[in-house]
Amino acid sequence: MLQIRNLTKIFSAGTGNERKAVTNINLSVESGEFLCLIGGNGAGKSTLMNLVAGTYMPDSGRITLERKDITYLSEHKRAKQIGHLFQDPLLGTAPNMTIEENLSLAYLRGKRRGLKRAVSKKNAPFFKEQLRLLDLGLEDRLKTQVGLLSGGQRQAITLLMATLAAPTLLLLDEHTAALDPATADKVLCLTENIQRESKITTLMITHNIESALRAGTRTLMLQQGKIILDIKGKEREEMTVERLLRMFRQKSGKSLNNDRMLLS
Amino acid sequence: MTMIAFTGAAELGLIYSMVAVGLYLSYKILGLADLTVDGSFTLGAAVSIMAVLAGFPAMGLIAAALCGAMAGLITALLQTKLGIQPILAGILTMTALYSINLKVMDGKASVNALSQSTVFSFFQSIFTDGGKLIFVLLILLAVTAVFVWFMGTQFGMAIRATGDNESMVRSSSINSNLTKTVGLMLANALVALSGGLLAQYQKSSDTSMGTGVVVIGLASVIIGDVIVGNFLFAVTKKRNIITGVVSVICGSILYRLIIAFVLQHNNHPALRFLNITASDMKLLSSIIVVITISYPVIKQKLILSSKKRRLKNASDS
Numbered sequence: 173m174l175q176i177r178n179l180t181k182i183f184s185a186g187t188g189n190e191r192k193a194v195t196n197i198n199l200s201v202e203s204g205e206f207l208c209l210i211g212g213n214g215a216g217k218s219t220l221m222n223l224v225a226g227t228y229m230p231d232s233g234r235i236t237l238e239r240k241d242i243t244y245l246s247e248h249k250r251a252k253q254i255g256h257l258f259q260d261p262l263l264g265t266a267p268n269m270t271i272e273e274n275l276s277l278a279y280l281r282g283k284r285r286g287l288k289r290a291v292s293k294k295n296a297p298f299f300k301e302q303l304r305l306l307d308l309g310l311e312d313r314l315k316t317q318v319g320l321l322s323g324g325q326r327q328a329i330t331l332l333m334a335t336l337a338a339p340t341l342l343l344l345d346e347h348t349a350a351l352d353p354a355t356a357d358k359v360l361c362l363t364e365n366i367q368r369e370s371k372i373t374t375l376m377i378t379h380n381i382e383s384a385l386r387a388g389t390r391t392l393m394l395q396q397g398k399i400i401l402d403i404k405g406k407e408r409e410e411m412t413v414e415r416l417l418r419m420f421r422q423k424s425g426k427s428l429n430n431d432r433m434l435l436s
Numbered sequence: 437m438t439m440i441a442f443t444g445a446a447e448l449g450l451i452y453s454m455v456a457v458g459l460y461l462s463y464k465i466l467g468l469a470d471l472t473v474d475g476s477f478t479l480g481a482a483v484s485i486m487a488v489l490a491g492f493p494a495m496g497l498i499a500a501a502l503c504g505a506m507a508g509l510i511t512a513l514l515q516t517k518l519g520i521q522p523i524l525a526g527i528l529t530m531t532a533l534y535s536i537n538l539k540v541m542d543g544k545a546s547v548n549a550l551s552q553s554t555v556f557s558f559f560q561s562i563f564t565d566g567g568k569l570i571f572v573l574l575i576l577l578a579v580t581a582v583f584v585w586f587m588g589t590q591f592g593m594a595i596r597a598t599g600d601n602e603s604m605v606r607s608s609s610i611n612s613n614l615t616k617t618v619g620l621m622l623a624n625a626l627v628a629l630s631g632g633l634l635a636q637y638q639k640s641s642d643t644s645m646g647t648g649v650v651v652i653g654l655a656s657v658i659i660g661d662v663i664v665g666n667f668l669f670a671v672t673k674k675r676n677i678i679t680g681v682v683s684v685i686c687g688s689i690l691y692r693l694i695i696a697f698v699l700q701h702n703n704h705p706a707l708r709f710l711n712i713t714a715s716d717m718k719l720l721s722s723i724i725v726v727i728t729i730s731y732p733v734i735k736q737k738l739i740l741s742s743k744k745r746r747l748k749n750a751s752d753s
Contacts, residue, residue: 225607248607248609248610249609249611251607251608251609252609262601263604265601265604266596266597266601267600267601269593273593277593277605277608277610278608285590286589289590290589290592291593333608334607
């Protein structure tokens with residue numbers, strides 16, 4: 173379970189460029205929940221996610237994961253429990269290493285890295301089986317350098333790497349936004365399958381309102397660093413894109429100023 | 437080339453190849469331009485020659501490697517804990533080491549150990565002339581075996597991944613500061629061991645012997661990669677740590693052979709006007725590094741300008 177209490181992050185505090193990215197956010201996410209975060213540019217979605225991941229440290233507030241305080245824990249230490257995917261598919265994999273080496277590296281998440289062989293033959297069947305689930309024909313290419321693969325293939329492998337050593341929390345920062353529509357659908361589908369199977373608590377940022385309502389179990393809308401909408405269950409099932417946009421106008425007093433969101 | 441000149445070049449090439457392996461780790465694998473090398477090479481030589489004078493030549497090599505690792509640790513801490521840019525961190529350590537090296541050598545700019553026995557003495561007494569070469573080969577074999585083994589371990593792979601994609605490494609719960617630190621320590625240990633070996637090989641060491649070693653090492657890494665690395669890739673269809681290490685070692689030997697060849701033929705009519713002497717070799721090394729690193733960029737520019745010309749000619753006609 174992820175608990176966020178009074179979390180605040182202000183960039184360039186005290187200067188003319190001061191920007192309150194996240195202000196006083198309270199959020200509790202039950203284990204196994206799949207949250208979709210939407211909101212315009214600069215709404216604070218990515219900042220919130222980076223605060224949870226440890227990329228930024230908050231100004232005030234508290235974050236606990238499974239009852240453990242992780243507010244100021246360094247990024248690599250909390251990565252033991254957190255898988256993180258970014259928009260750029262190049263960020264998640266090491267291009268000059270093989271698929272097998274990348275998976276082996278990710279498989280050791282949270283464990284001590286010692287002087288044992290990095291690539292163990294005994295993991296190969298498991299890796300192949302996991303790659304087969306991606307359905308991209310990568311299961312026979314364990315020795316292929318990741319740099320030779322397409323963006324979609326790399327993002328699918330990153331997703332596999334993030335979930336291979338089952339984390340407690342999975343953070344997806346628009347992980348399908350840089351892919352072509354067909355590949356994006358496929359990666360999103362894979363994400364839902366993996367989440368359903370492993371029941372990992374998941375936070376996903378998306379610009380696509382439709383998938384924010386269709387995928388996952390709960391939808392959150394952010395505006396100016398605050399949560400302005402939080403729906404789940406029946407209310408969410410009955411929600412349509414049009415009604416959501418209308419609610420957004422009512423709550424924020426203005427229309428969604430985001431082309432990408434309106435177009436999608 | 438005479439046999440003596442060839443053997444000498446091979447011996448030097450093999451000794452310096454440990455610098456090349458160290459730079460292969462810090463420059464090629466970790467992607468850090470580590471200038472500590474000039475200082476840690478001399479540090480290794482200074483520690484080693486003082487140990488020879490004290491009568492412990494073998495201990496001298498071990499101490500040289502350990503001191504090199506400490507120098508690498510300092511540079512790494514400056515980078516990771518104090519936020520100093522990698523290049524400057526190396527320069528700071530290198531500069532500080534100049535004073536330290538003088539202290540190690542009792543304040544003398546150069547120290548000789550002509551009459552003392554070194555690590556080479558035993559092998560020379562058995563194998564006479566070939567003794568030096570055999571000993572250097574043995575050390576190099578042991579060092580590269582350990583290096584290749586280490587880079588294939590879980591921790592070694594974390595080091596390789598750090599140079600490849602640091603953000604991915606951190607999100608895989610690896611402390612990238614630790615992997616960089618261990619990498620720089622190992623690289624400088626290799627460099628200092630090379631310096632220590634050279635000091636005992638020539639039975640002397642002086643405070644300026646490390647000057648330009650980083651460029652010589654880079655030249656070896658690049659020559660090895662371009663000539664031997666590409667050849668090995670064509671034959672084995674592989675680029676891994678083993679082919680990489682073999683390439684840079686061959687690169688180091690090739691570099692020494694090129695230098696020996698140039699120096700031997702500097703009286704040749706075609707070269708005489710250049711008046712090349714041993715002291716011009718650092719200039720040559722720099723030129724080699726500049727040409728080989730900039731080669732892809734220059735090639736691109738030439739291709740682009742020929743395309744422009746063709747387009748212009750086509751629209752003119």
